[in-house]
Amino acid sequence: MTTRVLITGSSHVAALKLGWDQISTEFPDIECIFLAISGPQLWRFSTNEKNEFGIFDFTDMSSTLRDHFASIESSVDLNTIDTVLVSGSKWEFQAVLRALTKCDVDGLFTTDRDVPSISLPMFEAFCAEVAERAYRSNDYWAKHFQNVPLSFIPQPRLSEASLNNEDQWHKLKSYTANTAKALSALEKKYLDVVRAHDIRIFPQPSSTIADNGFTKAEYSRNSVRLVGGDQHPEQDTAHMNQDYGEIVLREILPKMVSELARLS
Amino acid sequence: MTSPYSNLPSKAFWRSAVTDRPALEPGDLYEPKIKIRKRMTKIVTAGSCFAQHVGRTLANSGFNVLDGEPVPLRMSDALANRFGYKLFSGRYGNIYTVRQLVQMMDEAEGLFQPATPVWEKNGRYYDAMRPNVEPEGLESPELVMKQRKEHLKKVLETYKQADLFVFTFGLTEAWIHKESGTVYPTAPGTIAGSFDPELYEFKNFGFTEIMADFVSFRKRMKKYNPAMKFLITVSPVPLTATASGNHVEVATSYSKSVLRTVCGTLYDKFRDVDYFPSYEIITSPNNRGVYFESNKRSVSSKGVATAMGLFLQAHNPGDDAEKGGATAQKAKKKGPQNADKAKDDEDAVCEDALLEAFAR
Numbered sequence: 001m002t003t004r005v006l007i008t009g010s011s012h013v014a015a016l017k018l019g020w021d022q023i024s025t026e027f028p029d030i031e032c033i034f035l036a037i038s039g040p041q042l043w044r045f046s047t048n049e050k051n052e053f054g055i056f057d058f059t060d061m062s063s064t065l066r067d068h069f070a071s072i073e074s075s076v077d078l079n080t081i082d083t084v085l086v087s088g089s090k091w092e093f094q095a096v097l098r099a100l101t102k103c104d105v106d107g108l109f110t111t112d113r114d115v116p117s118i119s120l121p122m123f124e125a126f127c128a129e130v131a132e133r134a135y136r137s138n139d140y141w142a143k144h145f146q147n148v149p150l151s152f153i154p155q156p157r158l159s160e161a162s163l164n165n166e167d168q169w170h171k172l173k174s175y176t177a178n179t180a181k182a183l184s185a186l187e188k189k190y191l192d193v194v195r196a197h198d199i200r201i202f203p204q205p206s207s208t209i210a211d212n213g214f215t216k217a218e219y220s221r222n223s224v225r226l227v228g229g230d231q232h233p234e235q236d237t238a239h240m241n242q243d244y245g246e247i248v249l250r251e252i253l254p255k256m257v258s259e260l261a262r263l264s
Numbered sequence: 265m266t267s268p269y270s271n272l273p274s275k276a277f278w279r280s281a282v283t284d285r286p287a288l289e290p291g292d293l294y295e296p297k298i299k300i301r302k303r304m305t306k307i308v309t310a311g312s313c314f315a316q317h318v319g320r321t322l323a324n325s326g327f328n329v330l331d332g333e334p335v336p337l338r339m340s341d342a343l344a345n346r347f348g349y350k351l352f353s354g355r356y357g358n359i360y361t362v363r364q365l366v367q368m369m370d371e372a373e374g375l376f377q378p379a380t381p382v383w384e385k386n387g388r389y390y391d392a393m394r395p396n397v398e399p400e401g402l403e404s405p406e407l408v409m410k411q412r413k414e415h416l417k418k419v420l421e422t423y424k425q426a427d428l429f430v431f432t433f434g435l436t437e438a439w440i441h442k443e444s445g446t447v448y449p450t451a452p453g454t455i456a457g458s459f460d461p462e463l464y465e466f467k468n469f470g471f472t473e474i475m476a477d478f479v480s481f482r483k484r485m486k487k488y489n490p491a492m493k494f495l496i497t498v499s500p501v502p503l504t505a506t507a508s509g510n511h512v513e514v515a516t517s518y519s520k521s522v523l524r525t526v527c528g529t530l531y532d533k534f535r536d537v538d539y540f541p542s543y544e545i546i547t548s549p550n551n552r553g554v555y556f557e558s559n560k561r562s563v564s565s566k567g568v569a570t571a572m573g574l575f576l577q578a579h580n581p582g583d584d585a586e587k588g589g590a591t592a593q594k595a596k597k598k599g600p601q602n603a604d605k606a607k608d609d610e611d612a613v614c615e616d617a618l619l620e621a622f623a624r
Contacts, residue, residue: 107407116333120402121399
């Protein structure tokens with residue numbers, strides 16, 4: 001029996017789609033259906049009275065995007081879907097990185113900079129607040145999929161290449177010894193918050209994470225746009241490539257299927 | 265024959281000034297003695313938990329309230345407040361007694377070392393001089409002392425920049441270290457530490473001591489800035505508990521009377537000291553107690569808005585005081601849910617309220 005998995009979300013779905021194209025033959029019992037739209041347009045997704053999920057209103061949509069959705073199915077009948085995976089749920093890791101540019105955290109992130117220090121309990125409380133806020137910015141997914149098992153994979157951590165970018169996290173480049181611990185502190189809070197809402201969440205595979213807590217640079221090279229299939233510009237450090245997509249799906253699809261079996 | 269009362273203004277007479285005043289009308293209780301130039305006068309604030317309302321209202325109304333320890337992260341005010349940020353001009357928490365204030369400045373200048381500066385509870389360590397700023401405590405006494413050192417440095421830098429010091433007198437009762445005289449904001453054993461009657465004792469500061477402490481503090485601030493001015497108030501919040509042996513109402517009356525007398529004397533003695541009658545505004549019989557919450561102790565957001573509205577009207581007559589100052593009032597206009605949220609965000613952080621847990 002085939003398990004039908006709807007993989008939806010933002011532009012981060014592109015890496016999963018490319019990855020799936022490479023590995024789908026390894027999973028003959030799984031069918032993945034992809035339906036995604038860029039982050040700023042996510043509000044266009046809705047469900048209708050027929051229990052279909054997708055885009056039903058094309059008002060004021062760019063012609064490129066309209067053409068894209070004309071060439072694919074722009075909605076999915078949720079009655080035919082066994083489980084849903086939302087890719088790219090925002091967990092606001094940038095908030096932690098911004099924090100680390102401004103202060104040290106006693107016992108977690110200490111540097112020789114002339115910046116204020118905050119305590120570890122305060123940093124953890126800050127992470128908890130960020131995680132709650134981040135979940136609230138994603139909670140519409142739970143409303144869309146009330147009758148289908150729902151899983152999240154968080155937005156991938158930025159590529160470590162962003163440390164070389166003067167417009168991004170260059171300020172942290174000399175202080176990456178403990179950025180991983182700081183990012184993990186937030187990730188843990190975010191996982192806890194999402195799980196508390198009965199949503200399954202799979203953390204980013206550890207094999208894709210560099211020692212500094214960012215995504216290994218190799219996974220952001222030659223990433224591809226969701227619409228049109230062009231490559232992202234070289235300085236794009238947010239989107240990941242096909243290799244990343246393969247690793248993620250290999251790790252989580254079997255878990256999703258076994259969870260479904262357990263539930264049934 | 266004329267009476268010395270015959271030419272006095274109506275505000276001098278209870279009947280015209282209070283009896284005939286509409287209920288909840290705050291009246292003309294305050295005429296500023298000093299001028300505060302909005303955005304120009306650099307203000308520092310300290311005091312008991314009621315002082316948090318004063319500082320917040322001033323800051324929200326565009327006054328230049330200095331913050332020597334700004335919260336370095338983007339977070340909600342409620343969370344920042346929980347860790348002692350955005351309450352006063354430094355992260356010192358509530359300063360209930362003037363002795364505590366003097367002691368903090370002595371320590372900042374390297375003239376004083378508190379006895380038992382770190383308190384322990386369940387393997388976590390707390391700054392005995394501000395035990396509430398890290399509600400979960402820290403991992404080691406060393407971290408507490410490191411934070412304290414950084415904090416005091418910032419306090420000193422900030423106070424040296426100030427033009428106006430705003431202080432709310434809170435309590436006369438305190439707990440001190442017998443041998444050194446170190447005064448603590450809370451009794452040992454309330455938030456952390458443990459009470460040892462061999463080491464600590466109760467102290468009810470009297471007029472002479474409080475007066476002397478404030479005069480010495482004023483002298484120190486004048487050294488930093490000879491043009492420094494002072495705006496003092498008495499917290500209208502009654503004691504949560506008293507260790508004096510008296511009934512808590514009697515003890516409250518005594519404590520507030522002493523503090524009010526100190527303020528009156530300072531006001532009369534120094535041209536640069538002004539008194540703002542928040543105590544009188546909140547406790548006036550004209551209010552029939554409605555400026556207190558149901559526990560008859562905490563000041564309601566309406567009470568805070570009224571008191572601070574009067575303050576802003578006096579110092580900022582061009583603006584609509586209600587609009588400019590009373591943040592709680594503003595939220596109230598937006599609807600009850602927002603008012604509740606604003607209240608949650610703006611509730612004062614009061615360590616002394618923790619004594620409630622010991623009530624029988």
